[in-house]
Amino acid sequence: MIGWQIYLAGGAAILVLMTALWLASLRLKDASIVDAFWGPGFGLAALVYAALGAGWGPRRLLVTALVLLWGLRLGLHIYRRNHGRGEDYRYRAWRRQYGPAYWWVSFFQVFLLQGVLMWLISAPLSVALAAPAPAAVTVWDGLGLGVWLIGFVFESAGDAQLARFKADPANKGRVMDQGLWRYTRHPNYFGDACVWWGHGLIAVSAPWGWAALFAPALMTFLLMRVSGAALLEQNLSQRPGYREYIARTSGFFPWPPKQPD
Numbered sequence: 001m002i003g004w005q006i007y008l009a010g011g012a013a014i015l016v017l018m019t020a021l022w023l024a025s026l027r028l029k030d031a032s033i034v035d036a037f038w039g040p041g042f043g044l045a046a047l048v049y050a051a052l053g054a055g056w057g058p059r060r061l062l063v064t065a066l067v068l069l070w071g072l073r074l075g076l077h078i079y080r081r082n083h084g085r086g087e088d089y090r091y092r093a094w095r096r097q098y099g100p101a102y103w104w105v106s107f108f109q110v111f112l113l114q115g116v117l118m119w120l121i122s123a124p125l126s127v128a129l130a131a132p133a134p135a136a137v138t139v140w141d142g143l144g145l146g147v148w149l150i151g152f153v154f155e156s157a158g159d160a161q162l163a164r165f166k167a168d169p170a171n172k173g174r175v176m177d178q179g180l181w182r183y184t185r186h187p188n189y190f191g192d193a194c195v196w197w198g199h200g201l202i203a204v205s206a207p208w209g210w211a212a213l214f215a216p217a218l219m220t221f222l223l224m225r226v227s228g229a230a231l232l233e234q235n236l237s238q239r240p241g242y243r244e245y246i247a248r249t250s251g252f253f254p255w256p257p258k259q260p261d
Contacts, residue, residue: 006130010045018115032088039074049129057135124203124212131206144201151194158187183254
């Protein structure tokens, strides 16, 4: 198979996954089950791309391992965070809005939309895993791995720090401003963006790999302006102490906090 056919095959696998999750959500009456499969969905796409590519060189093994590690960690984190809490407030609001029609609206509004985004953002994985060359690890791969590691540390450590903070009853109603959260209001989202820029840099080694850089750019835009930091801060802006936190803490990129005047 050639590159675009492999990319389409990954899209087909994602469509099957999202359709199965949609059917499960109808039975469970919980569309938010899709959230825990965001990371593992990329793992599925990566396995398809790698299986249909030519051979198993060091680069293919590296990229596959990175995607599976990131995706499984994120999926387990979201599952543990959401388990037992019922459907997320966003999906509950849409369920009330559309009423009895939500069973089919949810397929397009939630599952198909996330599937299309997943497929688009997986483009660097397709390029890196399906391209027959280069077979050996390159400088771009090393640079991409470095950026990926920075992102993975920020994302995983930020998630762990926030989970510990929330688990302490003494912190109820307080603003998390410790650890990595002292330097950026969204270390997990910053880390996620870095992970995808790492994949993009690895893809650059392959022929026409630079064209796949639209994917980390899209992911960064979504994290900063659409479904990530912007959406979260709409709900947090009225929390006591959060405006002061905004005034002293970088919104996305890590930076030392501002000192009070």
